[in-house]
Amino acid sequence: MPRIVYLIPLLLTTxxxxxxIKSISFEGLVRLSADTARQIAGISVGxxxxxxxxxxxxxxxxxxxYFDDIWVEEDSGNIVIHVKEKPSIARIELEGxxxxxKDTILDLLGVKTGMMYDETKIKQAKTHIRQFFEAKGxxxxxxxxxxxxxxxxxxxxxxxxxxxxxxKIIIRSFQMCGAEFLDYxxxxxxIANKEREFLGWFWGFNSGELKIHELPMDSNRIKDAYLxxxxxxxxVSPPFLRTYPDSFDASLxxxxxxxxxxxxxxxxxxxxxxxxxEESIVDSLLLEAGERINIxxxxxxxxxxxxxxxxxxxxxxxxxxDLQQNKETKTVNIVYNINPGEKVYIRNVRISGNSxxxxxxxxxxxxxxxxxxYSKSDLIDSRNAxxxxxxxxxxxxxxxxxxxxxxxxxxxxxxxxTGAIAGGIGYGTSSGILLSASVSDGNIFGTGLKGxxxxxxxxxxxxxRISLTNPRVFDSIYSLSGSLYAEDNSWTNYDEEVxxxxxxxxxxxxxxxxxxxxxxLEETTLSDLSDSLIDRGYExxxxxxxxxxxxxxxxxxxxxYLPRSGISTSASLEYAxxxxxxxxxxxxxxxxxxxxxxxxxxxxxxxxxxxRFGVVWDNGDLPLNERLYLGGISTxxxxxxxxxxxxxxxxxxxxxxxxxxNSVEASFPLVERFKMRGALFVDYGMIGEDDLxxxxxxxxxxSLEWIxxxxxxxxxxxxxxxSESGDDTTSFEFTIGRQF
Numbered sequence: 001m002p003r004i005v006y007l008i009p010l011l012l013t014t015x016x017x018x019x020x021i022k023s024i025s026f027e028g029l030v031r032l033s034a035d036t037a038r039q040i041a042g043i044s045v046g047x048x049x050x051x052x053x054x055x056x057x058x059x060x061x062x063x064x065x066y067f068d069d070i071w072v073e074e075d076s077g078n079i080v081i082h083v084k085e086k087p088s089i090a091r092i093e094l095e096g097x098x099x100x101x102k103d104t105i106l107d108l109l110g111v112k113t114g115m116m117y118d119e120t121k122i123k124q125a126k127t128h129i130r131q132f133f134e135a136k137g138x139x140x141x142x143x144x145x146x147x148x149x150x151x152x153x154x155x156x157x158x159x160x161x162x163x164x165x166x167x168k169i170i171i172r173s174f175q176m177c178g179a180e181f182l183d184y185x186x187x188x189x190x191i192a193n194k195e196r197e198f199l200g201w202f203w204g205f206n207s208g209e210l211k212i213h214e215l216p217m218d219s220n221r222i223k224d225a226y227l228x229x230x231x232x233x234x235x236v237s238p239p240f241l242r243t244y245p246d247s248f249d250a251s252l253x254x255x256x257x258x259x260x261x262x263x264x265x266x267x268x269x270x271x272x273x274x275x276x277x278e279e280s281i282v283d284s285l286l287l288e289a290g291e292r293i294n295i296x297x298x299x300x301x302x303x304x305x306x307x308x309x310x311x312x313x314x315x316x317x318x319x320x321x322d323l324q325q326n327k328e329t330k331t332v333n334i335v336y337n338i339n340p341g342e343k344v345y346i347r348n349v350r351i352s353g354n355s356x357x358x359x360x361x362x363x364x365x366x367x368x369x370x371x372x373x374y375s376k377s378d379l380i381d382s383r384n385a386x387x388x389x390x391x392x393x394x395x396x397x398x399x400x401x402x403x404x405x406x407x408x409x410x411x412x413x414x415x416x417x418t419g420a421i422a423g424g425i426g427y428g429t430s431s432g433i434l435l436s437a438s439v440s441d442g443n444i445f446g447t448g449l450k451g452x453x454x455x456x457x458x459x460x461x462x463x464x465r466i467s468l469t470n471p472r473v474f475d476s477i478y479s480l481s482g483s484l485y486a487e488d489n490s491w492t493n494y495d496e497e498v499x500x501x502x503x504x505x506x507x508x509x510x511x512x513x514x515x516x517x518x519x520x521l522e523e524t525t526l527s528d529l530s531d532s533l534i535d536r537g538y539e540x541x542x543x544x545x546x547x548x549x550x551x552x553x554x555x556x557x558x559x560x561y562l563p564r565s566g567i568s569t570s571a572s573l574e575y576a577x578x579x580x581x582x583x584x585x586x587x588x589x590x591x592x593x594x595x596x597x598x599x600x601x602x603x604x605x606x607x608x609x610x611x612r613f614g615v616v617w618d619n620g621d622l623p624l625n626e627r628l629y630l631g632g633i634s635t636x637x638x639x640x641x642x643x644x645x646x647x648x649x650x651x652x653x654x655x656x657x658x659x660x661x662n663s664v665e666a667s668f669p670l671v672e673r674f675k676m677r678g679a680l681f682v683d684y685g686m687i688g689e690d691d692l693x694x695x696x697x698x699x700x701x702x703s704l705e706w707i708x709x710x711x712x713x714x715x716x717x718x719x720x721x722x723s724e725s726g727d728d729t730t731s732f733e734f735t736i737g738r739q740f
Contacts, residue, residue: 022077090156096163137209140166169210175253227295233259265331271338310376315344344374347406353413357446390560463487479506493530532650546580564596583620611662627655635661638699638718640728661685675707698722
């Protein structure tokens with residue numbers, strides 16, 4: 001506490017307090033300026049000195065928490081205020097804490113270097129450390145703090161927090177007292193605190209570790225599980241936790257009064273006339289009259305109704321469900337009360353986060369602009385369109401209300417590294433060492449232009465490509481692209497050299513559909529053909545392909561590299577024979593479907609289904625290299641590229657005329673802060689000359705997906721599960737810059 005010392009003559013005389021303050025000075029100030037300290041003290045030259053004023057000045061200074069001690073001296077009206085400032089924290093150390101936790105704890109402490117040492121804040125910091133470990137399931141954690149001068153400088157302190165981490169409490173039993181309709185297995189996936197399983201120490205099994213901060217919410221999660229089954233009257237007690245300090249075990253129980261399930265009798269709407277097409281919206285709802293009510297479906301239906309109304313311009317519509325229960329018949333009438341508010345128009349569109357990308361490149365993807373009538377679907381489609389460009393790691397659009405009938409749209413993007421100089425090395429069991437190098441930019445100078453120079457080399461393959469694409473010529477709905485390429489491949493039964501170029505023009509139709517027309521001119525030279533291939537009529541030497549390929553594609557996915565929802569599909573028909581030597585028709589289809597479970601299960605699991613179908617017709621000259629093959633990253637992982645096709649009597653690959661390949665994948669998060677994921681997959685493919693069942697192969701494996709600073713990288717480890725003797729297999733492959 002501060003002390004007050006007055007050095008004045010005639011201490012007991014009443015004339016003391018008639019002294020006028022002539023000067024005010026400070027001794028001991030380091031961090032505060034004298035002017036600031038005088039303002040805080042509230043005394044000025046010319047004031048009449050009195051003890052109450054000095055007392056208030058000391059209290060005001062002490063309240064700033066800068067000082068350990070304050071005292072005042074006075075001599076003939078000259079005031080000297082002496083202060084002893086608190087030392088500052090020059091270093092903070094954590095002992096007994098793992099390296100992975102240190103950065104997180106330092107952010108949570110509330111104490112940083114450069115701050116004044118304050119016992120109150122040190123106590124709070126100790127509490128924060130204990131709470132951090134409690135959140136991770138450790139209890140009885142002891143935290144001690146020690147301060148000492150740094151380098152013999154009493155004004156600079158080193159503060160050390162010594163942490164003796166407690167033990168984890170394990171839930172050994174879980175009881176739902178009074179439950180009949182649901183049991184533990186029905187709610188296990190929903191709750192955070194689970195009973196320990198037999199292999200609780202192993203990944204994927206319940207460890208039973210107590211999560212104390214989740215306990216209050218688990219009661220609501222159990223209740224929500226009942227509400228999804230129609231039990232509107234269910235009551236779930238707060239958790240009753242009994243712990244055993246000697247073993248750090250615990251038992252957890254809830255008392256449940258289930259009630260009975262309710263059936264929907266009717267669904268009606270209370271809305272202003274003309275706001276909602278009730279017949280149409282009822283058909284799109286998940287809930288129907290005659291079935292049990294499901295509170296989860298009710299929430300989804302609320303979103304459906306809000307979107308339908310918001311698409312008419314009512315940005316701030318509110319929908320309130322009124323559940324009118326009949327406790328005798330156990331039925332419920334659902335009345336959706338709709339308050340649309342006013343129609344809303346877009347005032348301004350403000351874009352942020354694009355330090356590199358030009359504003360117009362983003363604006364051309366927006367379906368809502370200044371003066372537009374608000375639409376929720378247009379807003380969602382605009383956000384997804386921005387994400388599909390591949391220029392951004394993330395994009396969001398939020399509404400900022402400025403009046404009853406106007407909003408500003410705040411478009412916030414996080415740019416990704418679209419330009420990269422990349423190199424890679426891998427190994428395949430049949431193709432040997434795999435080398436890759438590329439220079440690419442998917443957003444040249446922020447204009448949206450895409451350019452690539454890439455080269456790949458393995459024991460059997462050498463390829464290079466230069467390409468340039470403008471997806472929106474003059475910000476229009478038209479696109480233009482071109483590429484030059486060369487390949488030198490050594491396949492099992494022949495070698496080929498390819499040199500060619502292609503040019504493509506395209507047009508957008510609607511929001512998700514694109515059509516294009518591509519012209520290709522290519523010279524292919526075949527050599528070292530096996531005797532059996534020569535016997536089948538194939539010739540060595542050069543041939544020229546001049547082809548035109550119309551194609552159409554549809555893509556409504558929500559992201560470019562890592563989609564979680566939507567469909568991406570395309571179809572093309574190549575006609576070769578516009579001049580040149582080769583004459584054939586090739587029809588290719590691609591399909592991909594993405595379904596994310598993050599919103600459903602609060603876990604970022606992504607399910608994917610991908611398929612390819614191709615058929616080629618000989619129209620006079622179908623060369624060997626234009627026939628169809630399976631194998632490789634695009635069609636059948638675990639098998640060497642283009643190594644699966646029908647064979648002749650000598651076992652030589654002769655290529656197919658029809659194929660089908662598909663895969664099922666499940667992608668899951670590994671290290672989210674590093675944007676690393678894993679994916680389990682199964683590939684299945686069929687190919688033949690006349691019949692798809694002539695050659696059938698399958699494989700399975702796991703891949704590591706990483707959105708790295710160089711772009712998306714995928715490391716693939718595959719193993720055939722259906723193969724034939726003589727198949728060329730590969731256990732490891734990698735990709736850079738491809739969509740997952």
